[in-house]
Amino acid sequence: MTSDPFASLNVALQKSTGKSLEEWKSIAKGCDLNGHMQIVGWLKSEHGLGHGHANSIAHAAKETAAISIDDDVLVANMFAGPKAALRPIYDKIIAAAKGFGDDLELSPKKAYVSLRRSKQFAIAQPSTKDRFDLGLNLKGTEINQRLELSGSWNAMVSHRVRITAPAEVDEELIGWLKAAYDLA
Incomplete structure (x- = not known):
């Protein structure tokens, strides 16, 4: 090869x-x-x-x-069709995460992208045509109106934030993402 x-x-x-x-x-x-x-x-x-x-x-x-061609295709397919409007949310999250350090790894799957450092710290997923879910590994962090326990949504993360617009990728959300990155 x-x-x-x-x-x-x-x-x-x-x-x-x-x-x-x-x-x-x-x-x-x-x-x-x-x-x-x-x-x-x-x-x-x-x-x-x-x-x-x-x-x-x-x-x-x-x-x-930086991301392999196959990974790009996986991400493009994730946002094809009715989920296309959610791509700006993903792009803002990834842009913020790339600022955390050079050790960020993006590992696209068919339905979500795993964000890793030494271990997975977040999952970025366009879940429906109207909602993007950001799963975070923040064990021990208290929940609030936006930051909820992941429950049955995904056992690979402890918390979830439901996002419906790019403006919701704000300082608070980036703070949680950075905290999860720091814990990884």
């Missing part, structure tokens, strides 16, 4: 489009768009690429391939 995460992508792109990954990176860099999802959308609409290829090219062009 090659250590280059884009080697198989390059082969697939050559076969399906006739262009190499380097050519696609150049095209993406020349589109005058800055946001990752803007570039993905542009590659899909203007060049007819599928989401997986467009997403991978955008990461390669921006040199942001």
